[in-house]
Structures are given as C-alpha cells and as structure tokens.
Amino acid sequence: MHKVYKISIALVIGILLFSFQNTTKTAPFSVKKDKLFFADTLSWKLLGEIKFLKKKHATYGEVDFPLVNTKLKKLQKKTIVMSGFIVPIDNKNYALSKNVFASCFFCGKSGPETIMGIKFKGATPKLKTDTYLTLKGTFRYNENDVEDWIYHIENAEIVGGK
Numbered sequence: 001m002h003k004v005y006k007i008s009i010a011l012v013i014g015i016l017l018f019s020f021q022n023t024t025k026t027a028p029f030s031v032k033k034d035k036l037f038f039a040d041t042l043s044w045k046l047l048g049e050i051k052f053l054k055k056k057h058a059t060y061g062e063v064d065f066p067l068v069n070t071k072l073k074k075l076q077k078k079t080i081v082m083s084g085f086i087v088p089i090d091n092k093n094y095a096l097s098k099n100v101f102a103s104c105f106f107c108g109k110s111g112p113e114t115i116m117g118i119k120f121k122g123a124t125p126k127l128k129t130d131t132y133l134t135l136k137g138t139f140r141y142n143e144n145d146v147e148d149w150i151y152h153i154e155n156a157e158i159v160g161g162k
Helices: 002-020
Strands: 029-032 035-038 051-057 061-067 079-088 094-097 115-120 132-141 151-161
Touching: 079 115, 079 151, 115 132
Parallel strands: 115 151
Antiparallel strands: 029 035, 051 061, 079 094, 079 132, 094 115, 132 151
16 A cells, blocks of 8 residues: 555656646756857847838938837847847948848848847957857847848847857
C-alpha cells in the first residue's frame, strides 16, 4: 500500500509540473557559456504593418506619409530588442535592415519600413556590411519628416551577433 501511495503522489506531481510547463513566460534573454543573448521584442513583420497616406509636401509635391500602427505607437520611447543586417549609410552612420544590402530599401527591392536608423550609445562601432546583429535600445517612430527614417533605434547597444 505504501508503494501505491508514493506512485500516486509522484504521478500527481508529474502531472502538475507538466501542466504548468507551457504557462510560464520565457525570459527576454538567455545565458549560454557566460554570454547573455536577448530575444527580439520587435519584429520586422510588425514594422511592416504600416499604411501610407498621400499628402502634399511643400518641397516634394505629393508624398506618401507613413501611418504607424497603434501597436508600434505604444512602443514609442520604450526599450526594444531588434535583429537585422547592418547597412552602411555613410562613413559614420549605419541602419539596421530586414534584408542584406543587395536586397535592401536603397536598391528598390523593399519599402522604407524594412529599415531602422541607428544611433549608438557612446561611440559608433566599426561594423561590416551585412553583419547580422541584435541591438537593444530605445524605439522611436517618425510620421512627419519625409527626410528621416520611419523607424529608429536610439541609445543602441550590440547585444548579439558580430
């Protein structure tokens, strides 16, 4: 009778542990061999959920202005983690892209929602084109300045890749 009691308790504990296994939230990061890896909190798919509205612009005539979705508006000035490919803008600036340089926004194969301007925290690191990185920083969107990126990651730090 004592064995049946132990087996019953073990089964109940096992069932409880199994049932709670998928209800716990995963951490936004993981640790492997003394390195910290962050999971993306923002996706290119969500950035792509954007509409455009044609409006008159004093300098450029009729221009498509972005209409950022409400999910992204809630992330304004919040800390996010985002992964993508490094695309050089000039000798001092980079952008984070959904695609490699050969398929990026500048080549006309993607829209402006597939790229984010980057402002690094501290000195701008020297990076190679098409390096896949994960950045952590402050999200900012732009709906009004047609000469600026729609999306930005500011105070950016490299937390993965390289």
